[in-house]
Amino acid sequence: MARIRLDHIRHAYTPELARAGNFALNNIDTAFEDGGAYALLGPSGCGKTTLLNIISGLLTPSEGHVYFDRTDVTLLTPEARNIAQVFQFPVIYDTMTVAENLAFPLKNRKVEAREIERRVADMLKRIGLADKAGRKARGLTADEKQKISLGRGLVRSDVNAILFDEPLTVIDPHMKWQLRSELKQLHREFEMTMVYVTHDQTEALTFADKVVVMYDGEVVQIGTPEELFERPQHTFVGYFIGSPGMNVLPCRIEGGEAIVAGERVALPGHSGERRSEKTELGIRPEFVGVVERGQPGAMPVTIEKVEDIGSERIVRARLGGERVTAIVREGASVPGDAAVTFDPNALNLYENSRLVARSGGAA
Amino acid sequence: MEKTWNNKAWFFVTPVLVLVAISAVIPLMTVVNYAFQDTFGNNAFFWAGTSWFEEVLTSERFHSALVRNLIFSGIILAIEVPLGILVALAMPRKGFWVPVCLVLMALPLLIPWNVVGTIWQVFARTDIGLLGATVSGLGIDYNYVQNPLDAWITVVVMDVWHWTSLVVLLCYAGLVSIPDAYYQAAKIDGASRWAVFRYIQLPKMGRVLLIAVLLRFMDSFMIYTEPFVVTGGGPGNSTTFLSIDLVKLAIGQFNLGEAAAMSLIYFLIILTLSYVFYTVMTNVGVEKPQKGGDA
Incomplete structure (x- = not known):
């Protein structure tokens, strides 16, 4: 087990791409604490898998270093790094039985036969496949196969970390919940560093203690699910996390007020300084109120659509030229001549997409 | 219903x-x-x-041709399949050399069979053939026209040259269809090169290997043109395989009844052996149904 430190990692897949400044990963500098459960969250193509493969050693970064505790492992092979990785599509050795699959990494490392037997038996129990130990692995269901892949990693009890690359993609939805909670359980038992790549925010938020949000080859925010929701450091985090995502409205700043589509929104605690060309106001739909027009501070909108998702309703509206989304309780009325109010305590101000101020405290 | x-x-x-x-x-x-x-x-x-059938089945000549043919098929399968796998493993997976290798591999398959025979007939001649002259120049007593062993070696080498490509191409197709994740997982599991071959590449190639073995068996069991052109079945009868013998019987001796009976027996042998190959190879590695019915 180890603390994983990524020291100014940059990666381009070919030298040509590097010369063109086209990096898949750009200056990643972060650390994964020993025993933590982390999720790497981001859209397809943001570099999550690249980063994971750099941690596991399947890729060597173009620049920067990877440390496991104090050891520089940048140039070590995956085998030498002693990590385990579970892939998107279950990788099993078809011709072996379930038990042989689990024994395989131990055999390759020349572990004593009796020890192998003991650990495999223990792992079979933990992943709930004890009754299928003697079966050939090829006939199993996708989730059972994925459990075998996971078991092959965990069976080496000394692994430094276990990495997951979107491991639940091919699993049926009803099995996903179960597998995820089993993973959580295993994490508590083994107290291993786990890094979990996904583009599914629910998966990330339920699995991880800390979520690393990536966007365009960079880490834009690392935080607990709560922090990501309440204090998105980057507009991308704002609209990527939460369903629907945060409203991000272009604005101008004038004397402590933001001007959005001609309407003035007070920014409590903001100096009123205008520091950058691109300023945006962010507010989560949960904090947007839909009221009758004419109320003080309410900004008139035209309602475009109301979606009923069962537990609540999502109101899609237009404020001047900007789209605004609000969430209202099931049963609350949506007036025809509607206006919106912004909760003054839930406003975030972004300059060049980065958080610079939020109501109720500095960023 | x-x-x-x-x-x-x-x-x-x-x-x-x-x-x-x-x-x-x-x-x-x-x-x-x-x-x-x-x-x-x-x-x-x-x-x-059924008198023609009785005659064929009891004929010494048929027996020896059959045995020769079985030995021939056995030898070329034993050479071409492992060799084909090795060459396929050595071929690049991506980049500029992939199409070059594929075209080079496909070339022998594009040459008409009697041309292949003619090429080797000349190639192996000790007076003007590059191979034959070189080998005898090295002091080795080689003459495929007179020495049965030399004739066999020539025919086998020619077949390997002609047909290994087919096995290579089929295996290569099987290899490139293996997702990268398998190799990555094997790396992480610390698998040796041999283990990667044994537990990932070979099982994933199983299907195409079956096709390769079947095709090569059937073709080699029916081989006619190339040995006919190179050795004409000789020296003596040493390279007279079933189909050559059949033609001799039907056209050379105009013994149509016996030839027809032999054709049918020949056909049934190929059919049976192919069926046996298929059954054996599809059942290798497939688990037997277990008690408890948890499948």
Whole structure:
């Protein structure tokens, strides 16, 4: 087990791409604490898998270093790094039985036969496949196969970390919940560093203690699910996390007020300084109120659509030229001549997409 | 349940039946016709019963041709399959050299069979052939026209040269279809190069290998053109394989009844052996149904 430190990692897949400044990963500098459960969250193509493969050693970064505790492992092979990785599509050795699959990494490392037997038996129990130990692995269901892949990693009890690359993609939805909670359980038992790549925010938020949000080859925010929701450091985090995502409205700043589509929104605690060309106001739909027009501070909108998702309703509206989304309780009325109010305590101000101020405290 | 009767079905099935009849059934029936009768021309036929079959099955000549052919197929399978796998493993997976390798591999397959025979017939000649002259120049006593062993070596090498590519191409197709994740997982599991081959590449190639073995077996068991051109079945009868023998019997000796009976037996042998290969190879590695029925 180890603390994983990524020291100014940059990666381009070919030298040509590097010369063109086209990096898949750009200056990643972060650390994964020993025993933590982390999720790497981001859209397809943001570099999550690249980063994971750099941690596991399947890729060597173009620049920067990877440390496991104090050891520089940048140039070590995956085998030498002693990590385990579970892939998107279950990788099993078809011709072996379930038990042989689990024994395989131990055999390759020349572990004593009796020890192998003991650990495999223990792992079979933990992943709930004890009754299928003697079966050939090829006939199993996708989730059972994925459990075998996971078991092959965990069976080496000394692994430094276990990495997951979107491991639940091919699993049926009803099995996903179960597998995820089993993973959580295993994490508590083994107290291993786990890094979990996904583009599914629910998966990330339920699995991880800390979520690393990536966007365009960079880490834009690392935080607990709560922090990501309440204090998105980057507009991308704002609209990527939460369903629907945060409203991000272009604005101008004038004397402590933001001007959005001609309407003035007070920014409590903001100096009123205008520091950058691109300023945006962010507010989560949960904090947007839909009221009758004419109320003080309410900004008139035209309602475009109301979606009923069962537990609540999502109101899609237009404020001047900007789209605004609000969430209202099931049963609350949506007036025809509607206006919106912004909760003054839930406003975030972004300059060049980065958080610079939020109501109720500095960023 | 009531069966549905629909005469329209005939409309769809008839063309296939006609085609199969013309291409296979009718010619085959002609052979059957000859196999059970005797003829002296003039369309006069006499019932012969199973006597032609008895004659073939008890004939020393047929036995030795059959044994020769089995040995030949065995040798070329034993060489071409492992060699094909090795070459496929050595081929690049991506980049500029992939198409180059593929085209080079496909070249021998594009050459007409009797041309292959002619090439090797000249190539192996000790007076003007590059190979033959080189080998005898090295002081090795090589002469495929007179020495049966040399004739065999020549025919086997020629077949390996001609057909290993097919095994290579099939194996290569099987190899490139293996997702990268398998290799990555193997790396992480600390698998050796041999373990990667044994537990990932070989099982994933299983299907195409089956096809390769079947095709190579059938083809080599029916081999005619190349040895006919190179050795003409000689020296003596040492490279007279079944099909060469069959042609000698039918056309050389005009013994149509025996030749027809031999054709049918020959056909049945290929069919049976192919079936055995197929059954054995598809069942290797497939688990037997377990008690408890948890499948």
